[in-house]
Amino acid sequence: xxxxxxxxxxxxxxxxxxxxxxxxxxxxxxxxxxxxxxxxxxxxxxxxxxxxxxxxxxxxxxxxxxxxxxxxxxxxxxxxxxxxxxxxxxxxxxxxxxxxxxxxxxxxxxxxxxxxxxxxxxxxxxxxxxxxxxxxxxxxxxxxxxxxxxxxxxxxxxxxxxxxxxxxxxxxxxxxxxxxxxxxxxxxxxxxxxxxxxxxxxxxxxxxxxxxxxxxxxxxxxxxxxxxxxxxxxxxxxxxxxxxxxxxxxxxxxxxxxxxxxxxxxxxxxxxxxxxxxxxxxxxxxxxxxxxxxxxxxxxxxxxxxxxxxxxxxxxxxxxxxxxxxxxxxxxxxxxxxxxxxxxxxxxxxxxxxxxxxxxxxxxxxxxxxxxxxxxxxxxxxxxxxxxxxxxxxx
Numbered sequence: 001x002x003x004x005x006x007x008x009x010x011x012x013x014x015x016x017x018x019x020x021x022x023x024x025x026x027x028x029x030x031x032x033x034x035x036x037x038x039x040x041x042x043x044x045x046x047x048x049x050x051x052x053x054x055x056x057x058x059x060x061x062x063x064x065x066x067x068x069x070x071x072x073x074x075x076x077x078x079x080x081x082x083x084x085x086x087x088x089x090x091x092x093x094x095x096x097x098x099x100x101x102x103x104x105x106x107x108x109x110x111x112x113x114x115x116x117x118x119x120x121x122x123x124x125x126x127x128x129x130x131x132x133x134x135x136x137x138x139x140x141x142x143x144x145x146x147x148x149x150x151x152x153x154x155x156x157x158x159x160x161x162x163x164x165x166x167x168x169x170x171x172x173x174x175x176x177x178x179x180x181x182x183x184x185x186x187x188x189x190x191x192x193x194x195x196x197x198x199x200x201x202x203x204x205x206x207x208x209x210x211x212x213x214x215x216x217x218x219x220x221x222x223x224x225x226x227x228x229x230x231x232x233x234x235x236x237x238x239x240x241x242x243x244x245x246x247x248x249x250x251x252x253x254x255x256x257x258x259x260x261x262x263x264x265x266x267x268x269x270x271x272x273x274x275x276x277x278x279x280x281x282x283x284x285x286x287x288x289x290x291x292x293x294x295x296x297x298x299x300x301x302x303x304x305x306x307x308x309x310x311x312x313x314x315x316x317x318x319x320x321x322x323x324x325x326x327x328x329x330x331x332x333x334x335x336x337x338x339x340x341x342x343x344x345x346x347x348x349x350x351x352x353x354x355x356x357x358x359x360x361x362x363x364x365x366x367x368x369x370x371x372x373x374x375x376x377x378x379x380x381x382x383x384x385x386x387x388x389x390x391x392x393x394x395x
Contacts, residue, residue, distance in 0.1 A: 034159040034191045034351075037358050038070070038078035046375075047084055047138050048091065049101060058091065066090050081138060081193045088140050100391060103140040103382075104240055109389040111236040112302075114263040114381075117246035117254055119281040120274055123267040124309035128338055129245040130157045131353045132265075135378045137194035138355065141240040144187070146232075147171060147200035148253045154245035155199040157351060158190040162201040172203040175227040175256070177210045183235045192356075196239075204253060211252040224252050225292045229260035241385060250284060258285075259292055262388050264304040265381070267338070268325075270311055270318040275325060278306075302388035304332060307377055311337035336376035343370050 039047070045055035059068050059077070067083035079087075091097045105111060116129040126149070137143045147154040148171055152162065162168045169186045188197045211224040232242065244257040258264065268274055293299055306329065312318055326333045343366050347354045355374065359367050 036081055036192055036356065038080055039084065040359075041069075041077050041079075044069075044079045044084045044087075047140070048088055049097065050091075058087070058096070062090070084138075085140055085193060103136075104142065105389060109391075110262065111239050111242060112263060112385045112388045113232070113236075113242040113244070113261045114265055115244040115246060115254070115257045115261040116265045116267065117244070117248075117257075118266050118268060118278070119248055119250060119284075120269075120277045121248040123248075123269055123274070124338065125248070125267045126153045126157070126245050127344065127348070127353065128265070128267045128307065128309055129243055130154055131338075131355060131374055132378060132381060133195060133243050134192060134353055134355045135374055136241060136381075137192060139378070139382075141194065142238065143195045144198065144232075144235070144239045144242045145190075145195055146198040146242060146244045146257075148204065148244055148251075148257055149200055149247040150202045150204040151247070152200045152202075155197065155201070157353065158188075158192065158195065158197050159351070160188050160190065160197055160199045162199050168199065168201075170199045170201045170203060171253075172201070172207055174198065174231040175207055175253070177214060180227075180231065183231050187235065208252055223295060225256050225259040225295070228253070228256040232260060250281070250288060255288055255292060258289065259296070259299060262302040263384060264301055266304070266306045267309045268306050270308045270321040270325070270337075272321060275321065303384040305334055305380075305384065306332055307334045308337040310340040312340050313337075334377060334380050336373055336380060338377060339370050339373040341366060341370040343367050 041055060041059075042052050045052040048055060050058075058066065066087045067079065069077045069079040069083060071077055088097065092099065092102050116125055116132075118125050130145070133143050133145045145154065145158065155162065160168075162170055168188075169181055171186065173181045174183050174186045183198065186198050188199055190197050214224065236242070244261070246254045246257060266278070268278060306325070308318075308322055308325075311322070322333075322337070341354070343354045343357070343362050346362065347357050354367075354370055357367075
């Protein structure tokens with residue numbers, strides 16, 4: 001018996017949606033929100049960029065001026081991320097952290113906008129974008145995470161679910177052609193300190209249709225490539241970095257995100273098929289950017305970097321491909337790779353990133369291995385952020 005495709009797809013979508021909702025309610029009871037775990041002294045010291053013994057001394061000698069955390073039953077001291085950020089500001093004010101290492105931008109420095117994208121699916125793009133957003137937030141950066149993928153996986157990671165709240169405003173509402181709303185109305189606070197979110201949902205597809213129609217019937221509402229930049233402009237002063245997660249396609253929304261960005265991060269698997277795909281993707285992006293740049297000749301990027309994802313150092317073919325790519329593109333490829341890990345897979349089962357997980361719940365070596373890779377990528381990204389801001393490499 002033949003059944004219409006629309007009927008099949010709708011039935012499968014409904015069944016999956018019900019199962020996902022049931023699975024989510026097993027992890028979080030209805031009405032519950034995700035809560036970020038507390039961090040041990042060693043982790044807090046790492047976020048602050050000080051030695052653990054030095055941090056321990058600050059906690060004991062400055063207890064009248066900084067939060068001192070909470071002791072658990074094992075006599076270990078833990079801090080919320082809000083407490084760590086409060087400590088960071090006090091240490092900066094008192095000169096115990098070098099001012100040039102302050103993650104917050106100075107009044108004369110720009111908010112750095114970064115687009116994370118790749119035309120090929122399966123590169124770990126959303127995982128990479130969300131993980132780096134969280135890691136930067138832990139370090140004290142004020143992050144605006146912006147989802148431009150109608151599938152909204154980036155949005156769901158931050159425990160925001162527009163599909164359950166039809167009235168929720170999304171990225172589409174900020175950039176739509178008729179009566180767009182302000183970014184402040186769209187931005188959602190998240191459970192993760194220092195991260196705000198512009199969510200996505202299926203309505204983003206409407207932007208593509210509206211943009212195509214605008215070429216035939218211009219209505220004076222502004223060129224499509226400026227809509228994201230103009231929409232974000234009033235709120236950039238509240239943040240240090242904006243990270244766009246994008247769909248695996250060179251859509252009008254992606255082009256607008258690139259136009260709004262000073263930096264580009266391209267997650268990429270170390271395989272010849274992915275590298276060949278990247279070649280065509282870059283050529284296509286170059287052609288389309290030429291069209292945009294014709295309207296804004298001074299637009300450019302402070303950096304374009306590739307990061308190898310789902311990388312297995314024991315896989316010789318991946319090692320060879322990584323070497324090939326670095327030979328071909330040199331400094332455009334980050335030195336550090338985002339390692340493939342069971343810890344990342346385990347975290348995803350509960351809609352988490354590995355940086356959120358309690359280290360005691362994971363094999364220690366497995367956890368440290370992937371966290372070290374994430375930290376090293378973040379260090380390299382921070383260097384690029386400083387350069388865009390105009391600070392020296394060591395600042």
